[in-house]
Amino acid sequence: MNQSLVDYTLYLADNALILGHRNSEWCGHGPVLEQDIAITNISLDLIGQARYLYQYAAELKKDGSTEDSLAYLREDHEFKNCLLLEQPNGDWAHTILRQFVFSAYQQLLYQQLQRSKDEQLAAIASKSLKEVAYHLRWSSEWVIRLGDGTEESHKRMMNAVDDLWMYTGELFQAASYELGAASKGFGADLTSLKSAWEQKVKEVFEEATLPVPTNVSMKYGGKEGKHSGHLGVILAEMQHLQRTYPGAEW
Amino acid sequence: MISTKNISVDKIWKLLEEIADPEIPVLSVVDLGIIREINEKENLIEIMISPTYSGCPAMDVIKMNIRMQFQAHGLKDVRVIEKLFPPWTTDWMTEEGKRKLREYGIAPPNPRQQVCDSKLFAESEAVQCPRCDSYRTRRVSEFGSTPCKALYVCVSCQEPFDHFKCH
Numbered sequence: 486m487n488q489s490l491v492d493y494t495l496y497l498a499d500n501a502l503i504l505g506h507r508n509s510e511w512c513g514h515g516p517v518l519e520q521d522i523a524i525t526n527i528s529l530d531l532i533g534q535a536r537y538l539y540q541y542a543a544e545l546k547k548d549g550s551t552e553d554s555l556a557y558l559r560e561d562h563e564f565k566n567c568l569l570l571e572q573p574n575g576d577w578a579h580t581i582l583r584q585f586v587f588s589a590y591q592q593l594l595y596q597q598l599q600r601s602k603d604e605q606l607a608a609i610a611s612k613s614l615k616e617v618a619y620h621l622r623w624s625s626e627w628v629i630r631l632g633d634g635t636e637e638s639h640k641r642m643m644n645a646v647d648d649l650w651m652y653t654g655e656l657f658q659a660a661s662y663e664l665g666a667a668s669k670g671f672g673a674d675l676t677s678l679k680s681a682w683e684q685k686v687k688e689v690f691e692e693a694t695l696p697v698p699t700n701v702s703m704k705y706g707g708k709e710g711k712h713s714g715h716l717g718v719i720l721a722e723m724q725h726l727q728r729t730y731p732g733a734e735w
Numbered sequence: 736m737i738s739t740k741n742i743s744v745d746k747i748w749k750l751l752e753e754i755a756d757p758e759i760p761v762l763s764v765v766d767l768g769i770i771r772e773i774n775e776k777e778n779l780i781e782i783m784i785s786p787t788y789s790g791c792p793a794m795d796v797i798k799m800n801i802r803m804q805f806q807a808h809g810l811k812d813v814r815v816i817e818k819l820f821p822p823w824t825t826d827w828m829t830e831e832g833k834r835k836l837r838e839y840g841i842a843p844p845n846p847r848q849q850v851c852d853s854k855l856f857a858e859s860e861a862v863q864c865p866r867c868d869s870y871r872t873r874r875v876s877e878f879g880s881t882p883c884k885a886l887y888v889c890v891s892c893q894e895p896f897d898h899f900k901c902h
Contacts (some may be wrong), residue, residue, distance in 0.1 A: 505790075519876035519878070519886065522878050522879065522886075523876060523877070523878035526878040529790035529791075529792075529882055530788060530789055530882065531790070532790050533788065533790025533791065534789045534790070536789070536790075537789060537819065604820075605819075608820035608822075609819060611820060611822050612819045612822040612823075615822060619877060619878075622854075622855060623878075625855050626855050629856075689855075692855075
């Protein structure tokens with residue numbers, strides 16, 4: 486078994502699942518009906534992407550794991566998602582900023598993975614890219630709408646940037662399995678990805694009249710399983726049913 | 736039980752045409768363009784389907800309905816396999832499917848992919864109202880009641896409608 490391929494696939498899956506779960510918490514609470522539907526549709530896309538990735542990881546592991554056991558029966562230290570994605574939803578500005586930052590990253594990442602030497606990762610990436618294009622356009626427009634909106638909406642976007650920017654560095658800090666994946670030609674090279682991401686952020690932030698923060702002290706750890714308490718809370722809710730009634734289906 | 740050897744590929748397509756999309760029952764799975772390949776092997780029929788959107792819950796139902804349809808016709812050895820690459824596109828929807836959608840009140844996808852342009856605040860594409868045929872329509876939200884649809888409203892007849900978006 487190729488351990489770095491399994492870990493890398495789980496990393497991609499965990500990112501999609503945790504953000505998908507966070508977005509799903511908006512269901513029934515969106516600011517207006519259309520945007521409630523938008524954020525939960527994005528959630529559905531992400532959870533769907535996570536399923537393909539977990540199914541593939543389970544197939545690679547060959548130890549009886551299933552997509553469900555990987556999502557519902559792992560402990561928080563086994564999850565590899567970036568800290569950014571487990572942050573609480575906050576207000577709409579926080580949710581929008583988190584989505585924008587991540588979609589911009591995911592689009593560039595999947596564009597590289599389309600050419601992955603691993604056929605299944607390449608297939609999942611090209612399938613997901615079409616969905617990510619919608620997520621990125623939608624979240625970019627909202628960053629601009631709020632940033633260049635009213636005094637209140639601008640202030641809220643600034644607060645979101647203050648609260649979340651410290652988690653953006655981790656996206657580009659390669660974990661050991663990402664280095665392994667990149668060297669074997671099935672993972673992305675994060676260095677080249679970073680400058681393209683910064684360019685995208687700069688474009689959208691300029692239009693949104695938001696300054697791009699500099700000299701922020703970054704927080705790391707999620708990719709290596711060192712999470713904030715927020716992930717534990719997510720897992721407690723998300724895994725409760727499978728842990729209480731193992732194998733429950735409906 | 737009928738042996739799978741005795742069924743023609745034409746007949747398999749006919750059986751598939753009877754299976755409706757659970758979310759948009761006016762479309763068959765063939766109209767939707769998700770049936771990519773049919774392989775007849777020794778006592779086994781393999782049907783390759785291409786999922787629409789990653790998280791679309793209709794896909795699991797469709798897979799089950801395909802197996803049930805073949806079982807109902809005495810064909811038990813049917814495998815439905817998801818094929819992710821090349822990714823599904825609305826270009827694969829049949830003309831017949833587009834016509835049925837319009838009649839059902841859903842604007843079909845435009846012939847050319849226009850939406851996934853990354854340009855921000857782009858003019859929403861010209862989508863024809865399925866009720867009054869006007870092109871004076873406006874997008875309300877690019878996300879709708881299912882992952883494949885966007886919400887539109889017709890400026891001419893004031894009716895809201897769903898648009899099956901290009902993908």
